[in-house]
Amino acid sequence: MITGTHLARAFGARMALLDCSFEIDTGAVFGLVGPNGAGKTTTLRILAGLLQPTSGTASVDGIDVLANPQVVRERVGWMPDFFGVYDRMTAREYLTFYASCYRIPRARVGRLAADLMDLVGLPDRMDTPVESLSRGMKQRLCLARALIPDPPVLLLDEPASGLDPRARVELRELVRELQSMGKTMVISSHILPELAEMCSSFGFIDDGRMVASGTLEELTGGRDRTTLRINIAADVHDAQVALEGVAQVIAIRPGDGWIEVDVHGAAEATSAVLQALLAAGVTVTAVNPVGSSLEDVFLRVTGQPLEQSA
Amino acid sequence: MTGIASAVWNPIIAREARTRMRSKRAAFILFCWLAALGVVAVLAYRSAANQSQSVAALAHSGVTVFGALVAVVIALVMLLVPGLVGGSIAGERERQTLDLLLCTRVRPWRVVIGKLAASLAFMGFLLVASLPILSVVALLGGIAWGDILIVAGLGALTAVTIGSMSILFSAISRGPTGAIVCSYVAMFILLVAPLLLGSYLLAQGVGSTFNGGVASGGFGPGGPITSPAILPVQSNVPPLLMAMSPGMAIGSEVASISDQNCSPGVITRFGSGFTSISNSNCGGVSFDRITSGPLNGWHLWQLYAAFAVTLSTLCVCLAIVGLRGRVPWPRRVGRGGA
Numbered sequence: 001m002i003t004g005t006h007l008a009r010a011f012g013a014r015m016a017l018l019d020c021s022f023e024i025d026t027g028a029v030f031g032l033v034g035p036n037g038a039g040k041t042t043t044l045r046i047l048a049g050l051l052q053p054t055s056g057t058a059s060v061d062g063i064d065v066l067a068n069p070q071v072v073r074e075r076v077g078w079m080p081d082f083f084g085v086y087d088r089m090t091a092r093e094y095l096t097f098y099a100s101c102y103r104i105p106r107a108r109v110g111r112l113a114a115d116l117m118d119l120v121g122l123p124d125r126m127d128t129p130v131e132s133l134s135r136g137m138k139q140r141l142c143l144a145r146a147l148i149p150d151p152p153v154l155l156l157d158e159p160a161s162g163l164d165p166r167a168r169v170e171l172r173e174l175v176r177e178l179q180s181m182g183k184t185m186v187i188s189s190h191i192l193p194e195l196a197e198m199c200s201s202f203g204f205i206d207d208g209r210m211v212a213s214g215t216l217e218e219l220t221g222g223r224d225r226t227t228l229r230i231n232i233a234a235d236v237h238d239a240q241v242a243l244e245g246v247a248q249v250i251a252i253r254p255g256d257g258w259i260e261v262d263v264h265g266a267a268e269a270t271s272a273v274l275q276a277l278l279a280a281g282v283t284v285t286a287v288n289p290v291g292s293s294l295e296d297v298f299l300r301v302t303g304q305p306l307e308q309s310a
Numbered sequence: 311m312t313g314i315a316s317a318v319w320n321p322i323i324a325r326e327a328r329t330r331m332r333s334k335r336a337a338f339i340l341f342c343w344l345a346a347l348g349v350v351a352v353l354a355y356r357s358a359a360n361q362s363q364s365v366a367a368l369a370h371s372g373v374t375v376f377g378a379l380v381a382v383v384i385a386l387v388m389l390l391v392p393g394l395v396g397g398s399i400a401g402e403r404e405r406q407t408l409d410l411l412l413c414t415r416v417r418p419w420r421v422v423i424g425k426l427a428a429s430l431a432f433m434g435f436l437l438v439a440s441l442p443i444l445s446v447v448a449l450l451g452g453i454a455w456g457d458i459l460i461v462a463g464l465g466a467l468t469a470v471t472i473g474s475m476s477i478l479f480s481a482i483s484r485g486p487t488g489a490i491v492c493s494y495v496a497m498f499i500l501l502v503a504p505l506l507l508g509s510y511l512l513a514q515g516v517g518s519t520f521n522g523g524v525a526s527g528g529f530g531p532g533g534p535i536t537s538p539a540i541l542p543v544q545s546n547v548p549p550l551l552m553a554m555s556p557g558m559a560i561g562s563e564v565a566s567i568s569d570q571n572c573s574p575g576v577i578t579r580f581g582s583g584f585t586s587i588s589n590s591n592c593g594g595v596s597f598d599r600i601t602s603g604p605l606n607g608w609h610l611w612q613l614y615a616a617f618a619v620t621l622s623t624l625c626v627c628l629a630i631v632g633l634r635g636r637v638p639w640p641r642r643v644g645r646g647g648a
Contacts, residue, residue: 066638069638073637078410084406086407088332098414
């Protein structure tokens with residue numbers, strides 16, 4: 001279990017973290033959500049044993065981060081948002097170097113490096129110079145580096161930033177695989193749809209404060225609300241009338257050639273809305289979910305959308 | 311790996327050595343280093359040979375070439391070490407790999423020692439590569455192996471001292487540029503300030519031993535030289551100050567080697583036929599030994615060695631403390647980093 005209790009951290013006169021408390025169960029994938037500058041990285045660096053909090057306490061796997069930061073650092077795999085690689089090294093040498101830094105016996109290093117590269121999907125890049133890898137490949141290599149000591153906890157700071165869509169999908173699959181291996185993960189991001197698909201619980205951090213945390217169900221209070229944007233090739237008024245009788249519909253906002261509909265639920269509600277529109281003879285050209293439940297929660301707890309906060 | 315080997319093994323040295331030698335910069339530095347030494351050796355030998363009127367005088371050219379090579383090696387060391395070491399830890403910080411390193415089981419002292427040793431190992435590699443040129447001195451003769459070892463040791467100590475100052479700036483600076491600039495400034499101060507201050511005190515009459523414009527004090531490593539220029543040193547402050555400069559310490563040692571060739575002691579190396587060399591080639595008297603007080607009899611190079619070891623140890627310790635402050639440690643509340 002990972003805990004943080006009233007964590008605060010000041011950098012000079014600026015408070016990067018004001019009051020951050022949370023509990024993360026063992027084996028959970030915890031999404032740390034918040035705009036840029038909210039305190040996500042500071043929180044993760046404290047948990048990684050790389051930063052001393054100004055006040056408050058934190059523990060990882062029952063080990064006090066303040067009392068035993070070195071022990072914590074060895075039990076945590078840390079993948080920062082921005083990181084560099086050493087030039088003029090192959091991926092194999094890169095992992096071998098860090099393995100020797102972790103004092104992994106030399107006899108095990110070769111096999112370990114190969115296994116890790118296989119795990120992160122780069123088995124054929126062992127002898128590729130690190131500096132020539134793409135951003136996504138470097139991210140995965142960095143994840144492989146973080147996994148060298150086989151840590152029970154992984155702290156991933158904005159792991160998907162700068163990745164192309166394919167690399168993001170691969171990262172999601174990798175996170176799922178790591179979760180199946182029993183790793184507890186804390187993943188920070190300000191891209192909510194990405195987190196929604198990877199995480200089992202969430203913490204919303206804004207202006208240095210943890211404003212809400214829990215599973216999606218806990219955060220939404222059992223409500224599962226979705227907004228659909230429907231493009232129609234007909235009179236918007238007809239569509240509005242057709243949807244007024246649908247039970248799952250909460251609110252309708254007409255636009256020019258489209259309507260936005262807030263509904264309870266996701267799949268069933270979408271189906272019901274489409275059936276109602278088709279029954280009324282309204283031609284639908286596209287249906288897209290707008291935002292996510294996570295965004296609604298963030299909006300509710302912070303009073304502003306994530307994009308504006310950032 | 312055994313327990314002892316594991317304790318001694320520093321992965322940073324291995325990585326640095328490997329990646330540094332793969333860079334074009336390393337090959338360029340090696341080329342420039344050897345070219346500079348080669349050119350200086352040839353010029354110094356030709357100059358000495360042209361000025362020598364006899365075979366006996368030609369034997370003294372070994373000292374001239376040695377002096378010139380030592381000067382260029384020390385100059386190159388001073389030019390290269392701050393650049394090599396100054397950017398080492400600060401470069402890791404700028405490249406954002408330092409945190410990744412400190413997350414591992416590598417302790418800050420190992421990072422500092424590893425970075426310093428790796429950079430100095432490159433300097434050692436340059437010195438080894440220049441052995442063929444330096445061996446010219448042995449071929450020419452006139453220099454005892456003991457003297458060569460002392461000067462080589464002083465050169466190595468100078469590299470370690472400048473490297474230690476540079477690693478301190480590297481550990482506490484935010485970026486490599488600032489660290490390298492500070493390292494060069496510190497190196498320049500170390501080289502020049504003691505000489506300027508010592509000279510100023512001498513000019514003010516503190517420990518003044520000038521006699522007709524020739525600095526006296528006249529002591530060679532073999533003992534006082536019976537020269538009419540010798541006057542007792544009245545204060546040890548100027549020589550103590552001057553001893554802190556590597557230029558003065560190494561220069562005085564090289565000069566004393568030259569003086570040895572002027573003294574009767576050199577005859578045993580070249581035979582009685584070379585007696586005339588000394589008086590024809592040697593004019594001034596070196597200023598290389600303390601003559602009173604608790605340090606009476608100490609050579610300037612010995613004082614410099616003691617000072618350099620102290621300064622290096624202090625700088626390395628401060629660098630470790632500076633790096634430890636970057637992340638929290640159990641026994642000490644760290645400052646942390648943003």
